[in-house]
Amino acid sequence: YQFGGRKVGRLTVTGRAPNNRHGQSMWECRCDCGVDRVVAGFALKQGHTRSCGCVKSEAISRRWQEHRDELFERARGNPEECWEWPGGTNDDGYGQVKVNRRTIGAHRVAYRREYGPIPSGMQVLHRCDNRACVNPSHLWLGTHADNMRDMRRKGRRRMVNVGEGNAAAKLSRAQVQDIRRLYEAGGVSQQALADEFGVTQTTISRIVRRQNWQ
Numbered sequence: 001y002q003f004g005g006r007k008v009g010r011l012t013v014t015g016r017a018p019n020n021r022h023g024q025s026m027w028e029c030r031c032d033c034g035v036d037r038v039v040a041g042f043a044l045k046q047g048h049t050r051s052c053g054c055v056k057s058e059a060i061s062r063r064w065q066e067h068r069d070e071l072f073e074r075a076r077g078n079p080e081e082c083w084e085w086p087g088g089t090n091d092d093g094y095g096q097v098k099v100n101r102r103t104i105g106a107h108r109v110a111y112r113r114e115y116g117p118i119p120s121g122m123q124v125l126h127r128c129d130n131r132a133c134v135n136p137s138h139l140w141l142g143t144h145a146d147n148m149r150d151m152r153r154k155g156r157r158r159m160v161n162v163g164e165g166n167a168a169a170k171l172s173r174a175q176v177q178d179i180r181r182l183y184e185a186g187g188v189s190q191q192a193l194a195d196e197f198g199v200t201q202t203t204i205s206r207i208v209r210r211q212n213w214q
Contacts (some may be wrong), residue, residue, distance in 0.1 A: 003045075006044075008044045009050025009055070010050070010054070011030070011037070011049070011050060012032075013029050013044070017038045024041065025040070025041035026040055026041065029128075032051075032053060033054045035189070036052075037052045039146070063154060067155045071086055079135070079137060080137075082133040083133055083135040084132050084133055085134050089132060091177075092180055093131040093177070094181065095107060096108065107133065107134055108124045108129075109134075109140055110135075111136060111141070114136035118141065119141070121143065122142065123144065123185050124140075125139065125140050126138055127140060129154065131177075144182065144188050144192075151178060171199070176207055179207050183208045184208075191204075
């Protein structure tokens, strides 16, 4: 069966490719989205493959967008109060949502929906200190240094002198959650966190890998 030049769904067949290891005919195709893909002849003939995969991805994205919109509407409440995220949360209490198959913080999505893109290197912080809150008026942009100052001001940072004995220093659950959140947000090294919290880099490494403080 000859497919040269034929259009199947979003795929345009551009030429013949070597047969696969089972001896089946293979065809080079270009999707309308610009992605090239080699597709088996039987999949084209029977209509099993009609795009590079972008159709499925778009459908999944639409379903997640509808789900996200529904969750944000359910969360909406008094403008002055916290809007508790009604969806899933991570171990540290932050709302989670899928965007383009990636799981990110619901508070970050809430900020982007209200104010636009988040500049590179900036973190979305809570004025209310309620990690499950997605009320845009409770969110603000800050650097890692801003976050550290906010933690110190609110008494959430362990104020100790750096020293060898501090490698085994006990941290509160809230501080451990802060360490994991900051590290997962990126832009800060384990050593920087160790300096901030008065412990060793090894201690930070064990915390972010969840070998300590499960």
